[in-house]
Amino acid sequence: ENTLLDGVMAQYTEKGTxxxxxxxxxxxxxxxxxxxxxxxxITSNPVNETPDTLKLRMWNTVNRSYKLELRSENFSDLGAIPVLVDRFLNTETPITDGSVATVYPFTVTSDPASKDQQRFYIAFKENKTLPLVITSITAEVKTAEQIVVKWRAADESGIQSYQLERSFDGIAYQSLATVNARSGAGDQAYEFLDTQAASLNFYRVKMTGTNGKVKYSDVVKAVIQKPAESFTLFPNPVTGNTVNLRFQNKTKGEYTLLLYNLSGQVILTRSVQHVGGNATHVVYLSEAVRPGNYKLEVKKEKCVKDYLSVSVLK
Structure with missing residues (x-):
């Protein structure tokens, strides 16, 4: 059973005397x-006079086990972390900021150093942890290839820059843009338009502090429902010297057409310039294309090849 033996309190406020x-x-x-x-x-000090140490004195202890229960509130706002220093054991224990107490068990023995009246003191160390200032981040689909990413930040004191990163698999991220923090005290809004989005996109913001520390925002996901892509040949079977090739939601660029016979030989080669989206292109057949069954290969650089079956009756 725990028995309260004694207690102290140190305050640092704007009205401290x-x-x-x-x-x-x-x-x-x-x-x-x-x-x-x-x-x-009890000691009351002005908030701008936070000392490097808070000296504690303990006396009339006996050979037994004790516990120090320490509570710290709002020191993170001052950029400081209180740390309990045990001179006898040469240890440092950070005191948690918040409502949960930090409990430090110790023992007084026959060793005179363990009974030292100034065995303990509290040191205030610089808090080098970057505060989480981003209050929200969203990714909204605008078009088939565009996503706008928005984030809001609270107090930016101590923040140097934001770096927006994107990933297509949620694992490997690449930088899209770097934005300097406005260093404003109020709510700040930022946004970036990603004009080269894929079907599946993950975004996060990398925050860099003026002290060089880094922290990341939450990750948001944006999915673009791409319209169905296809090639269609008509008429099929072909009865004349031309056939129509319909492009459905295909990207802009140069496409190469290769017509193979059933032996795998290339009978015809054509090139088509497509402006993107939907369009129908007329393909002229040469005299080398005899009646029979063929395979038409449609390919574009860095894209998956498409194959269509063609029957020629001419």
Whole structure:
């Protein structure tokens, strides 16, 4: 069963006076804050006078096990992390900022150093962790190839830049753009138009602080439902010297047409310039194309080849 033996409190506020409440000595164990050589149990200091250390004094301890229960609130707002230093064990224990207490068990033994009245003190170290300032991030599909990514940031003090990154698989990310932070105190909005989006896209924002530290936002996903793509030949069977090749939702570029006979020989080669989207192109057949069955290969650089069956009756 735990028994409360003593307690102290240090405050750092805008209305802090720098004073303290004196310590009344217990008949058993005692704990105090050393301030200007005096033992106090409460000290109130201006927020801009956060010391490098908070000196603790403990006396009338006996050979047994003890626990220090420490609570810290709002020190992250001051850019500081309180750390309990144990001179006897030469250890440092960060004190969690928030409502959950940090419990530090220790033992007093026959070793005089373990009974040192100033065995413990609290050090205030610079908080080098980058605060999470992005409050929201969204990715909205605009067109078949465009997605607009928007993010909002709260207090940007300590933020140097944002780097928008994209991934097609949610694993490997590449940088799309870097934006300098406006360093404003209020809510800030940013957006970027991705004009080369794929069917599946993942986005995140990499935040870089003025101290060089990096933190990432949440990841958002955007899916573009691409329209169906296809090639169609008509009339098929072919009865004359021409055949129509219909492009459905195909990208712009030069397409190569290769007509193979059933032996795998190339009978005809044609090139088609497609402006993108939907269009019908007339393909002229040479005298070398005799009645029979063929395979038409349609290919474009860096694209999957398409094959269509063709019957010629002429």
């Amino acid at each position: 720098g004073g303290g409440v004196g310590k009344a000595q217990n008949t058993t164990e005692n704990l105090s804050i050393l301030k200007n050589g005096n033992d106090v149990i």
